[in-house]
Amino acid sequence: MLNYKLTYFNMRGRGEIIRYLFAYSGIKYEDNRIEWADWPNIKPTIPFGKVPILEIDGVIIHQSLAIARYLAKENGVAGKTPLEQALVDAIVDTIDDFMSMFPWAEKDHDVKKRAFNDLLTNVAPGLLQDLENFLGNKNWLVGESVTWADFYWDVCSTTLLSLKSDLEDSNPKLWVLKRRVQALPAVAAWIQQRPKTSL
Numbered sequence: 001m002l003n004y005k006l007t008y009f010n011m012r013g014r015g016e017i018i019r020y021l022f023a024y025s026g027i028k029y030e031d032n033r034i035e036w037a038d039w040p041n042i043k044p045t046i047p048f049g050k051v052p053i054l055e056i057d058g059v060i061i062h063q064s065l066a067i068a069r070y071l072a073k074e075n076g077v078a079g080k081t082p083l084e085q086a087l088v089d090a091i092v093d094t095i096d097d098f099m100s101m102f103p104w105a106e107k108d109h110d111v112k113k114r115a116f117n118d119l120l121t122n123v124a125p126g127l128l129q130d131l132e133n134f135l136g137n138k139n140w141l142v143g144e145s146v147t148w149a150d151f152y153w154d155v156c157s158t159t160l161l162s163l164k165s166d167l168e169d170s171n172p173k174l175w176v177l178k179r180r181v182q183a184l185p186a187v188a189a190w191i192q193q194r195p196k197t198s199l
């Protein structure tokens with residue numbers, strides 16, 4: 001059996017999609033949650049100097065979406081055909097583009113607050129409407145069964161709701177999808193047992 005070690009901070013952030021895929025697949029892994037204080041000493045030891053990384057029998061994969069895509073393909077939730085996989089990637093990239101717009105590491109509190117409020121008030125509604133239009137009356141974002149695009153929607157929307165709870169007042173089909181993902185037994189069990197962090 002392959003040995004898996006995930007290294008990321010003690011937060012959901014960019015690591016949580018990987019944890020969802022391990023939970024869904026039932027594969028055991030080491031969830032190595034590093035302390036911020038240790039990061040300056042760890043950063044130089046990591047290729048490209050960013051986390052998350054996944055070590056697979058010592059081989060290091062970096063970039064959260066590349067790691068997630070690998071695990072999704074290995075566990076049958078990447079899309080059933082090349083066309084479906086392209087649609088899954090397009091939705092994941094669309095959500096990730098928006099999440100990447102937030103200045104997560106901004107040190108100036110006022111600058112950070114203004115940027116977050118602008119994104120949540122003026123950009124999020126359009127994205128959510130586009131996602132709801134794409135979902136339509138389907139049970140899942142792509143195809144006839146769950147994919148990691150659905151997982152990513154749940155992961156990222158959890159953080160968005162923590163930042164602006166009234167986002168749930170519009171686009172009801174998206175929130176039905178969120179509950180459908182969180183009702184998957186393996187996902188429900190992970191959410192119940194995971195460390196509680198704000199982001």
Ligand SMILES: CCC(=O)N1CCc2c(cnn2-c2cccc(F)c2)C1
Pocket residue numbers: 011012013014096099100101104105156159199
């Ligand atoms: C200092 C770093 C920090 O606070 N965070 C890292 C990035 C992040 C957080 C929460 N969601 N999220 C994220 C998830 C997916 C895509 C993406 F671009 C960003 C919190």
